[in-house]
Structures are given as C-alpha cells and as structure tokens.
Amino acid sequence: MSDIPGLLPGLEVVRQDFPILERRLAGDVPLVYLDSANTSQKPQVVIDAMVDHLERHNANVARAMHQLGAESSEAFEAARDTVAAFLNAPSRDEVIFTRNASEALNLVANTIAWAPTGDGELGIGPADNVVITEMEHHSNIVPWQLATERKGADLRWFGLTDDGHLDLSRVDDLIDEHTKVVSLTWVSNMLGTVNPVAEIARKAHAVGAVVVVDASQAAPQMPVDVQAVDADFVAFTGHKTVGPTGIGVLWGRAELLDRLPVFLGGGEMIETVTMERSTYAKAPHKFEAGTPPIVEAVGLGAALRYLGDLGMEAVHTHEKAVTGYLLDGLASVGGVRVLGPTDPAERGGAVSFELEGVHPHDVAQLLDSRGVAVRAGHHCAKPAHKRYGVQSSTRASSYLYTSPEEIDALVDALGYTKSYFKV
Amino acid sequence: MSDIPGLLPGLEVVRQDFPILERRLAGDVPLVYLDSANTSQKPQVVIDAMVDHLERHNANVARAMHQLGAESSEAFEAARDTVAAFLNAPSRDEVIFTRNASEALNLVANTIAWAPTGDGELGIGPADNVVITEMEHHSNIVPWQLATERKGADLRWFGLTDDGHLDLSRVDDLIDEHTKVVSLTWVSNMLGTVNPVAEIARKAHAVGAVVVVDASQAAPQMPVDVQAVDADFVAFTGHKTVGPTGIGVLWGRAELLDRLPVFLGGGEMIETVTMERSTYAKAPHKFEAGTPPIVEAVGLGAALRYLGDLGMEAVHTHEKAVTGYLLDGLASVGGVRVLGPTDPAERGGAVSFELEGVHPHDVAQLLDSRGVAVRAGHHCAKPAHKRYGVQSSTRASSYLYTSPEEIDALVDALGYTKSYFKV
Amino acid sequence: MSQQQADLDAMYQEIILDHYKNPQNEGLRDPFEAEVHHVNPTCGDEVTLRVHVSGAGDDAVVADVSYDAEGCSISQAATSVMTELLIGRRVSEAMGVHEQFLELMQGRGQVEPDEDVLEDGVAFAGVAKFPARVKCALLSWMAWKDATAQALDRADNPTEENR
Amino acid sequence: MSQQQADLDAMYQEIILDHYKNPQNEGLRDPFEAEVHHVNPTCGDEVTLRVHVSGAGDDAVVADVSYDAEGCSISQAATSVMTELLIGRRVSEAMGVHEQFLELMQGRGQVEPDEDVLEDGVAFAGVAKFPARVKCALLSWMAWKDATAQALDRADNPTEENR
Ligand SMILES: Cc1ncc(COP(=O)(O)O)c(C=O)c1O
C-alpha cells in the first residue's frame, strides 16, 4: 500500500472490517467505493450488533415490562448514551432519535414555526428572518423555505466566494436583530468547505438567534463537540457514520427543547392522553412519536463506538491525507476543474469536479465500468451548483476505509474516460 | 402439539424460522412471547435479507449511478412493489415509506392541516370537524388533537358499547356535512375489536370526508385490500408485520396525494430547488424527504413476502384459532375479566384483561418470572381504558408463531400468579 | 429455589405486600400548601399528592403528606412507606432520606441500604434488580419532592392571594 | 472484449455520440402552442421544449419541435434524435413512435427495436441495459408528450384570448 503520511494505522486490517469492500462488480473488477459522502459502508460489528439484537433481544422499548423488553430498552437507551458521548453533549436527554438528518432539520424548522412569536420567543413571524447559506444541502434549505413561507418570515442567504468559502463580508447585514435562526452546514457535501461554525454561532447568539448546525458531513469525518462549537441544535444522520439507514440524530440544548412545542404526536411522546387534552413527556421522548428505530439505534451505537475506537482524530487525519492525494491525482489528469477549496487542510473529503468535454453522468458511467463508484448530479445542492455556473458535477468522496490505491484507480479511470470520449 | 382446528400448517417448522423463539430466559425457562401486538418477532429470512443488503449491496438510492446504487435502488423499489401487492394498491406510486405508523398518521394530519380550506378542499378550518374513535391508539389521537387545535376545527369521537364495539347508533350525528376526515383503527390494539371499516367509509364518503384507516394491527393479521375497504389512506408499521423497526407505510389514493401539500422538505422530495422557490417531485417521493429507510425497506419486503408465502388467510385463521383457545384458557382461570369482544370471530389477537386483586404490573412481573412475556399498562390507549373504568390492563397477544402450548403456559402462570398473591 | 424465584421474592417482600394491602396515610387531607399530580407515562400509574409544611427555613417540617394513588403493589407500597418515613421530619432530613432511597433504587442491587435511615424502605432493595419497576417505586417520591419544592417556594415567595 | 465493455460500447454508439456533438433542431423557435420545462430530479438534467402543431383532429401534424436542453450525452442525443423522428409526422403516428421508444427503453435489453419506425432511435437499445440512464433517454420524450397534449388541449378548448 502506498505510503502517505496520515493514513489510518493498519488500514489494510481496517478495510477487512467492511465486508462489502470484497465485492467484485461486473467484469469481475473490484469495487472502488468513492461515494461515502452519499452513504458510508458498514463494518461487520455494526451488522453483527443488529443481527444479535434481532435474533436474541428484539422487543419494543419503554412500554415492555418483560425480560426481552428490558434488554431491548437497555440496548436502545445505551445507544443514546453513546451518541451523547460522541457529541460531548451535556445531557443524554438532549439526544433525539429521528429518521435521518432531514427529519432532524425539519423537526427544528417546524417546531420553531409552531412556537409563539415575539420578543424573546422562539417562533418566527413576519418581522423575523432566518439565515441559511447558498452551500446548504436541500435538506437544510427546503424546511426553512417552507417554514418562512408559512409564517411570512424572510429567508436570507450567505453567499459564496469564488474559491468556495462562505462570503462573510456581509455577515453583519445578514444577521441582524430580527434574525431568529441561523442554520448552516458544518462541512459542505458538495464543495467540501469546512465552515467557521463557532464564529458564526457567536455572531448569531449576539443577536439572540438560535444556531442550527447540519453536521451530516462533519460527524463522519471529524471530532464533533457540540459544546465547543456552541450550537443550539446539531443534526447528523446514521448511514453516513458507518451506521444503518432509518436513523438520524438531533441534539438540542435542554432549555430550548423544553420550550419548543411538540413535533409529531403519538405513542411514547405523551405523558397522559384524555379526550379533552393531552400532556407530553419531557425531551427526548417528547419528540419521539411512535415506536423508535430500535435496531437502528443499536446499529448506530455500535457504529459510533467503532469510530470512537479508531479515534475521530485519526479518522480526520486519514481523510485529509487521502483528500490531499485525491486533489493531487485530479490535478494530474488535465481538464479537471475542482469546485471548492483545493487545500486539503481547509476541507472535508467530498471533492466535486468537472471534466472538460464530458458530462458528469458520462464520467460516472465510464468510471463505473471500471468499478469506481462516484456520484454525478447536483448532490442535493442545486443553489451551490448554480452559484458556480454548473448544472451538475462528478463527486468522489473518500472515507476511513479508502486507500491511496483506490485514488489511483480513479485517476486511471478518468484517463480512460478522456480517451473514450476523445477529449 | 395440541390439535386445534385452524392452526397454521407446519407450525412447528414455522416456529423454527424465528431464531428468538429458542431464547431461554433467566432461570433457564423458555421464552413464551405473547407481546406480538406490541412488536412481532422476525424470521431468519428477514434478518438475512438485511444482512445481505448491508454486506453486498449497500448504497444510497435514486441518486447513485453506479452498480451498487442500481442494486440498492432496485431492492428498495422492489420493496415498494411488494407493499403495493400486499395492500392490493392500484399503483405502486401510492405507497409512501415513513418511519412508522405514527409518522404515517401524522403525515396525513399535518398535510391536511396545511391544505387549503373551504368547500371541496382537503383542509380543515373552524367550521369543519374530524371524527375519530374512543378506541384509537394514541398515535391516531394526538395528531388529530394537534391538527384540529391548530386549525380551530372540532374533534369528535365515536363512543364504545359495553361489549367493546364502536357505538354506531349516533353515526349520522357524528359524521355530518362538515366532516372532513374520519380516522379510525381497523383492529383495536387494546380491545381486539375489528371495526366495520368499509361501512363507515361509505358513510364518510357520502358526506365527502376523507377516510383514514389505521391498519397497524390489521396488516399483521388479516388480508388487507385497500380497494375493498374503500379507504383513502391506510397506515401500518413494519415492526408488527415481522419486519424491522424504522419503517412504516402510508398508502394514499393518488388523486389525494397529488392534491396534498408537501410534508417534510429536503433531498429526494424535490423536483428543483432555487433560492427563490422549490418545486416538488410527484408521490411517493414528494413525501419522502431525505435518505429513506433503505435496508428497512429491504427487510419489510422480505417480511411481506414471507407473510404472503404463508398466506394471509392462513395467518388469519391461525390467529382466530389461537385467540379462541386463549379466551377459553382465560375463562378457566377464575377472576379474569376480558376487555373487548369475547367471540374470536369478531376480534383480533390482542386480548386485554384484568385479574381480580392483582395489578397488571404485578401480573406481568409474575408471568415474566415464568418466561411469559405480556404487556401491562394502558397500551397507548388511555381513553379506551378510561371508558371501561380501568387504569391499566394486562394484554396477551399471539401471532402466527404462537402455539397452543404457549397459551397453556400463560394460563398456568396466571394460576401461579394468583397463588403467589393469595387471591 | 432458583435465583429467579429468589429475586422475585426479594422484590415482593412480605412488608411490601402488607403496605400494598393496608396503605398508610391514604386519602387527601387539608391543610396543604402544594398538590401535584404525577403519572408514569409508560404504564399509567398515577398519584395525586399533597404536602403540608409547617415552620420555615431550617425549621421547616413535613407536617403531612396525603395522597390518592392508583398503581401496582410496588408503587402503592412505596407511597405508603414514604409517608411513614417522612411525616414529622424536618424537610432537610426528609430530603436526605429521599436521596438515599433514590440511590438504593438506582443501584441495580449493588447498594447496601441503611436500615437506620430507610426503615421499612429497605424492603425495596430487591426492586432495584428490576429496572422496569424502579420507576414504580420512585413515582410518589418524585411527586413528594416536586410538591415540597413548590410548597417551600410559595412560603418564600407568597403571591398576592396568600400573602 | 468483456461483456462489460461490450455493454458500454452498445450504449455509447457512434450515432449517439454524433448527435451529442451535433444536436439537430436545437434552439427555441416560434411559432409554438405549448412550452414545457422538464427536469430529471435525480441529476438535474433539464429541457425546455416547444411544440408547434398544425392542422387539427386526425390531420394534426407535428410541425415543429424546438428545445433548449442541458444534460448528458444520452439525454442530449435522445432529444436530437427525437426531433428528427417526429417533426413532420402526424401527431397520431408520432404518439406511436413514442410508444415504441418507451417500450424499447423499459425493456431491459429484451425488446427488439423496429428500425423502420425508430430509425436512429434504435441506437438507444443499449441504454436499456442501464436502468439509471433510461430516465436520461426519456426526459425529452416525456416533455414532448406533455407539451403535445397541452397543445392539442388548447386547440380543442381555445380560451378567450386565443379564440
Ligand atoms: C393500532 C395501532 N396504531 C398505531 C400504532 C403505532 O405504531 P408505531 O409505534 O410503529 O408507530 C400501534 C402500535 O404501537 C397500534 O397498535
């Protein structure tokens, strides 16, 4: 294996934890999975934890008084502890299990839209504004478009600089005394940009706004400390952190969770229900209507423990090393234009690019014929694509199991693509 | 094995499909799982389908152009086909994957609350009413309490008769020309009652109301045909139909899904996103924001195919046979009062009861010490408990893998409970 | 006897079943400064509980605890035992008893109870081995703490009406 | 040559790459009765397409199809080929061609295309083996169908303004 400083120690062994990496594709070519920003692969321990739960401990949680119920509840709540530790959350009761990051962001947008409005209140009304950025994933755009439209509030956007960063020059105009919410991504899933979240949180808090951080791309790649970043809400999604689909996390400050109205109604989120009225449980249960994603929580717990065992600092260092190698590789191809920062120190591991003369679909198709899996399209970030005058792009995204040889395979396959399309 | 007419053919072999049934609990007693109305156990094929997906085909859906993405998308969309067939839905595009039944019901309640109001519109306003029943699960109560409260509409309730049926005597007063929605459970999770859903749907449609059927307890136990029952929306949940947690289903009539506004915003549910405005995909994607429960859909597909292979008629016959045997067994104990219909032909397999002189918690505890897992509490049906003057009850609920011997074990353990508490 | 059976018997001590069948200090009484209603959302067990505090500051005493409760043997017996333990004590002492009981319940069977402090309350040591039942044993203790906090709060910050 | 490579070459036929590099009938033109904008939500490919229908009823003819499109080789070539196939045909015939093309695309490589009907369109047979690309090939065909339906609808139900 190539020797690049910063690679995860024992990478060859780590790769063996991921059964899918042994897959061979059509034409008996090995899988080169470079679509981890889309969804990550799962280590055996995560799969095994889920299987063990389903085969031996499956029962509903909270409501069940029997032994299986106690085992299942304990496993489920232990996952909440694991998430709290992973985020350095002050309290486990601040960790809400959702369906995915999108639901987590919608939960915040909807409950804020339903909250009372006025000075010192959390709700948004016609006099208020919400600030997001042009590099957001659609899941952190559409909920705010819907909420501000419903409440008649103003939606404002941080623009982007030519080199792929947030344009902070107008920050004091954007975030003003009418700003109720600032919601932004920590790491862009298209540009890779790492945003100065703590700095923006400080500005937002100075005017009394609530700060929502979309950590969907940050949580897989770098240590996340909700206290250090000084956010009020942080969302991430299980399937990108080597966990299963069907589960996401919303962390929120206890005091705010207390003040927000309920989201969805049903079993588990109530205190008591009568025909006249219902009262609700405290957070986190208040926001978890119905049977929660139990086996998914078990899987997510195992996933975050796996990441913790590798060490998020080590994962981050690996990501930077591989991304640097990837950027160098792309530069060597010729005709490649990278969208977003080109210094690996300033960015995450998702690298979107254009290959002159070949449409991203066709690039992806050719790469796929060589076993190299990348994403082509707008990556759920249409406004950011528009900002850079492109309709779509090709994105290669590495993760903790990515080896330099896989980057070599990508670079090779890009050369082949160029020759195939005669560009 | 006892010979009771109607048992599933090859029950002993069927039981071997469920690995957890081999579990031995504290004191080396075998598990007797009679809490299937709470959540069902999973056959090996479901677990294996999920493992195979995670180990060999895992990728995000729809957005991915590579081979794994195609395999994953195909598996995910094939599950939608399986659900459509299971429900006899006119179109696969009417099948929406949600987190659970609770989210499915909230989806309907929220989008109806957001829809335009007025004559011929789907929305609810101060002049309108919504009708539910006193035997609903909290997940079909609270969403309507919240929606009607937000919109100033009236919430009305079908009462219950002393023998556990819907009181239909006032139906024409309840459902009137201002009724916009009638939402009711097909099979009660507390009383076991099977409601005359098609008859009520007819009355509701006569006044132009939309009919929502909570099939959470029906779907596991009996053939569900959304066309025959003439509902507009039908919800059920994966984990009660031998599938995984983290997934539920909302079926809705295409024409209504088209007219309803969107629910949650984000990736997958859009057509295009610009800073000025977004437009949305058609159903089902319109209602599926963010990465869907992919491996859960794969599991649910396998689960519904498993049920289909057994045959839902055969499952239903088995359920009735075992429930009859259970009711006889309970009658033999002395001091047992069953809540709900006592004729197995009129009910589903969830049987709630009181044991004179012993609180349900204590009953459940004693049964658990004998390995018998039942539920004690209000089963998320507080209004129905109140209606019958009880605060909580013990519930034994069988399923396709339940054997008469397990019912014998329950009856035995109830005798032991009585002697333990000297009643 | 199996471990299983032994654990069960350790939970359902004679003393607990006695309190269950003959609850002490039952019923709602006057006077009281605070009344609360607590529910166990999982199972629906409920308690309405009143606290009467006499004296103030360091001399405040739990003059009466009265209640109307519905629930299982563990929750009913816990309520009964609690009233016996707390009525007549200084509030500060009562809080200490509450602390010890809480510790015992959350100790998963690893905490050795102090009979001098907890008296009949030691009978609940066996409950700690059944996580699902711990909430039952704590329901009215939590209600008492809540009500007492409210009562003291009112004593310190009398509103217009009761000044 | 591997099956893999063969499939790829079957998709990227010379004829497709030619149309991609030299698209026919490109640009938006007048007159037209209907203009639609279709998007492939997965990848963002877009087409704005105008249809000009002359004549009415059974004699209605696809007089022109003009477009402005952005997308991959498959979607661009499909648009170009489509305009060549449809312009000048009776609407009823054109609908038949649309049907056949749809069938070919959804046939997963099992449907034998009819060269007499589909002409250059037969080159897309190889696309049918790549489910993810079928949507690319169909984007402007769907747009054409939609626009034509609107154009006919307007001809049948003229509104106040254009009566
Ligand atoms: C009748 C009924 N409706 C709704 C639900 C809610 O299902 P879930 O908790 O999976 O959302 C249940 C089960 O808990 C139920 O029995």
Ligand SMILES: Cc1ncc(COP(=O)(O)O)c(C=O)c1O
């Ligand atoms: C930055 C960002 N935010 C939000 C999401 C949405 O995550 P999910 O689809 O799991 O809800 C994604 C991934 O798709 C993402 O990359």
